[in-house]
Amino acid sequence: MPDTTQPSPAIGPRHVAIIMDGNGRWAQARNRPRLFGHQAGARRVREVVEACPELGIKYLTVFAFSTENWKRTQVEVAGLMSLFRRYIIKEARNLTKAGVRVRFIGDRVRLDSKLTELMDTLEVATQHNDLVHLTIALNYGGRDEVARATKRLARDVAEGRLRPEDVDEETLPKYLDTHVLPDPDLVIRTSGEARISNFLLWQSAYSEYEFIDTLWPDFTSAELERLCRNFGSRDRRFGAVPA
Structure with missing residues (x-):
């Protein structure tokens, strides 16, 4: 039976972003190689x-x-690149059947062609799904994303598609990797570290944060539910004051 004394998950976050940290330490605590932890993660x-x-x-x-x-x-x-390829191949059918739409963000230029082909194929295969939108940040950095977005914006200005005076804080997000996504409501970082590590710098300006001690391979759906309930009890004013 759900705990009805707590805020309902229905009023919880619509978009959750997670910094999945602690795989290596989880493996080392078990005297296993770091890749063992990444596989568990x-x-x-x-x-x-x-x-x-x-x-x-x-x-x-x-x-x-x-x-x-x-x-x-x-x-x-x-090892991580091999793991990403195996993950896509193994999970593609499950994600498609489960109604999950998958997107990848980040700079693909440095990734090998086999991996990017798998990424493209999964995005196309799931493009009509709408139950959950899963975005995987792969070779992603917030500063790199803003730099790439700024280059595209500058190119449009130089070629006359955009006037400099029309550039404002509503313009740049249209050039970000996440332009089709809402900003995250809640950002979670596991493993006890209390930093954002260059993740969704622009998008998380007004996100709520949870820094928890749990190592990522030990993170459970029950803990996610608890964090969502915590979020539901917060007063988000976005710079305003109560009426």
């Missing part, structure tokens, strides 16, 4: 996606690989 994504409809979450964005993650060892980076 990938399986955790499925449980979270499946929990979204009941919690009223329409949009879920997960931070899978940042522009800074290339600094990791070559072995770990190669």
Whole structure:
């Protein structure tokens, strides 16, 4: 039986973004290689996606690989890229049948062609789904996204498609990777770190944040529900004051 004394998930966040941190530490605590933790973390994504409809979450964005993650060892980076390919192949049918629409954000130029082909195929296969919109940030960085968006905007100005005086804070978001998505209501970071690590810098200007100690492979749908209930009890004023 649901706890009716708490705020209903229906008034919770519509868009949740998650910085999935702690895979490596989770594996090391078990005397296993870091990639073992990343594999466990990938399986955790499925449980979270499946929990979204009941919690009223329409949009879920997960931070899978940042522009800074290339600094990791070559072995770990190669293992992660292989894991992303396997994840797409393994989960494609489940995601399609479950009504999940998948999008990828980030700079694809540095990714290998096999991976980008799989990404493109999954996006096309799920493009008509609407139960949950899953966005995977892959080779993504907030500053890099804004820089790429600014270049596209500047090109439109230079070619006469946009007047400089018409550029305002409503204009730039149209050039971001997330231009078809609402801004996140709630951003969650696992593993006890209290920083945003270059994730959705523009979009999360008025997001609520939850920094929790749980390592990502241990994160459960029950914990997601608890955080959604916490969100439902917050007074979001967006810079205004109570009437």
